[in-house]
Amino acid sequence: WKPPGSLPVGPLPRLPTWEWPGGVGGIYTVLQTKAKITSDEWGENYFLMGPYLEQNVRTQVELIDPPHPAVRRTIDSMNAKGCKVYFGRWLIEGGPYVVLLDVGATAWSLDRWKTELWESCAIGVPWYDREANDAVLFGFLAAWFLGEFVAQCEEKPFVIGHFHEWLAGVGLILCRTRKLPVATIFTTHATLLGRYLCAGSVDFYNNLHAFNVDKEAGDRQIYHRYCMERAAVHCTHVFTTVSQITAVEAEHLLKRKPGEGLGKFSAMHEFQNLHAQSKAHIQEFVRGHFYGHLDFNLDKTLFFFIAGRYEFSNKGADIFLEALARLNYLLRVNGSQVTVVTFFIMPARTNNFNVESLKGQAVRKQLWDTANAVKEKFGKKLYESLLVGNLPDMNKMLDKEDFTMMKRAIFATQRHSFPPVCTHNMLDDSTDPVLNTIRRLGLFNSSADRVKVIFHPEFLSSTSPLLPVDYEEFVRGCHLGVFPSYYEPWGYTPAECTVMGIPSISTNLSGFGCFMEEHIADPSAYGIYILDRRFRALDDSCTQLTSFLYSFCQQSRRQRIIQRNRTERLSDLLDWKYLGRVSRRGAGSPPPCPSGPPPRPPWEPTPWGEPAAVRGRHGGWLRGAEGSCGDGRRGRGMGRSWPSPP
Incomplete structure (x- = not known):
């Protein structure tokens, strides 16, 4: 639906600095996966707005001239007044247009804009908070762009601005204080105060009603940020959250109840069986990493993983490590032949790759080259022998030089130390929570351990010399994603597992877990295990998680294949074609513009009958x-x- 003669623009501003287009975080995932279906519907009237980051723009954005005259005039006008505004196409599926604002180029206006923010909203931003100052700069530039765009249009346009998170909230506040003709939507993916409270190990969900939010924000020196977030929530026409559990959190901490929590993800509908192909790449890495201690059968090895921001308690890394130690004990005492290799993919401060990790991959490659050389020589002699009609003499197929070369390769695999737990050199090794917990639990990758741990403190990339796979390929190659989060407003990592057909463990404190419990009678039968972290003590939750892991290890290969097929069938529940229509209804609220589109009939995903x-x-x-x-x-x-x- 498009009003005649209008130029709808939405959703617009998005989170600045690290979320766009750096590839980190849930908001990046939302907009990247949403772009295809939204671009198909809105066409050239759909724009994204974000900060200009040169190192990312060079590889992810094609800078072009704006196709709309009004947008072109807007950019020219702002650039003539000292701003630096760029226009391009984001090189992802759907290829949406992007408007990029260089916040550094207008830093000279910071004091003046902060004064205006104080006079209009009584929100003061301290000089030392660089992130908040960048949010002010970006917000004023975004509001400037929207206002200038409306002024440059010959006919009155229908403009929708969809703002994500508090860092983009200043732009929304200014749209309302300046009375711009822009319909606004604000989506919170996680409340600012909620993140800080959960990181402080408080009983968060059972005390939501009791928090003195002003005092808690002040004690953590984020009161100005909290004010920016709360002002945006109360100024917006439509307020949405990414899940029902975040809606409850927002009602208590931000003092406004959204119409309905919304899960947002895109199902790619890629149901090809790529698991075996991707698993082979991970197995190659494991062969090199555990050289000299490769005394376990890779055909009976399961790959588990946890990925996300390095929030040790919020992401559940603490309870996961404890459960792995208990799983290790159960597998050992029961004489299981199954080995579990667990990856922790969480970015931390490092200075380089671990030399021992690099050496392992070099040794693996050397062995592969040696085996190929011997294979070529063996194959040629075998061919010549069969060609003349003789059975080959196996004692003469390889000469002394070949045996010497193979012995050298075997000696190169000898290792007297355990395989490294961490693939990189950590800057804070002695205080790192993951490494300290591993030391306390004794998970040192010894030969007796049935559970091996690999901490990869860097996001995955196909250009890495260590583990050259992209995140999507890595997920497809694993058997189980484990995300026992204590604080997870939605949970894109288990959602990504679902659309790729990979079973996962989530919690009833995550939006994804609550969503699946609401829509599926028996989530575990579809490979969605829901851990109870709300109504159980921590030790009981850890016991339940251990039970999930151990029961998964007891499955046969055929059972895992059947479960993966069932998991893939849930993709329609996470498709933007389904969730986007719920989102466009504004969470049950009336359209912010009187001429908004009429409601569409509800859509039902394809039913599944088993189990x-x-x-x-x-x-x-x-x-x-x-x-x-x-x-x-x-x-x-x-x-x-x-x-x-x-």
Whole structure:
């Protein structure tokens, strides 16, 4: 739907500095995965706005001239007044347009703009908070662009600005204080105060109603940031969150209740079986990393992983390590032949690759070259012998030189130390929480351990000399993603696992976990394990997590294949074609513009019949799934029967 003669622009400003286009964080994932379906619908009227980061723009953006005359005039006008505004196309699927604002080029206006922010909103920003100062610069530039764009349009445009997180919130506040004709939407992916409180090991969810939010923000020296976030929440026309559990959090901490929590992800519908191909790349890395101690069968080895920002407690790395130690004990005492290699993919401060890790990959490559050389010589002699009609004499197939070369290769694999736990040299090795916990639990990758741990403190890249795979390929090659988060407003990592057909463990304190519990009667049958971290003590939650891990290790290869196929079938629940229509209704709120589009009929994803019924968006069982559950469960744990969708 497009109003005649209008130029809708939305969603617009997004989180500055590290989220765009650096490839880190949930908001980057939202906009990247959402771009294809949104671009298909809005076409050339869909723009993204973010900060200009030269090192990322060089590789991810094609700078072009704006196709719209009004946008071109807007950029020329701002550049003539001392700004640096760039226009281009983001080189991802969908190829959306991007407007890039150089905040450094307008730093000379910072004091004047901070004064205006104080006079209009009574929000003061200290000089030492560089991130907040950048947010002010970006917000004023975004509002300037929107205001100038409206002025440059010959006809009154219909403009929607969708602002993500507090760092983009200043632009929204200015749109309202300056009374710009822009319909605003604000989405919080995680409240600022919530992150700080959970990182401080407080009983967060059971005390949401009791927090003195002003005092808590002041004690943590983030009161000005909290004010920026709360002002944006109360100024916006439509307020949304990424999950229901974040909606409850926002209601107590930001004092505004969103209409409905929304999960946002894009299902890629890539159901090809790439698991074996991707797993082979990981196995090659493991062969090099564990050279000299490769006394376990890779065909009976499972790959687990956890990935995300390095928030040790919030992301559940603490409980995961404890559960791994217990799993190691269970596998050893029960004589299991299964080995678990667990990857921690969390960026931390490092100065280079670990020499021992690099040496392992070099040794592996040398062995591969030696084996290939011997294979070529062996194959040629075998061919010549068979060609003349003789059975080969195996004692003469290889000469003394070949045996010498193979012995040298074997001697090169000897190692007297354990394989390294960390692939990089850490700058804060003695205080690093992951490494200290590994030392306390004794997970040193010894030959007796059935659970091996690899800490990769850097995001994955196909150009890495150590583990040259992209994150998507790495996920496809693993068997289980483990995300036992204590604070996770939505949870894009388990969602990414789901659309790639990889089982995962989430919690009932994450938006993803709550969403799946609401829509699926038996999530574990579909490879979605929901850990109870809200109503159980920490030790009980750890025991439950250990049980999930151990039961997964007991599955046969055929059972894992069946489970992966079931996991892939949940992709429609996470598709923007489904969630985007819910999002466009503004979480149940009326359209911010009177001439907004009429509501569309609800869409239902394809039903699946086994092994348990899947609930639709309205709470009813999807048609075709009735009677498939087999145990009469309806509205499990909700205390009411579920109506059928209209």
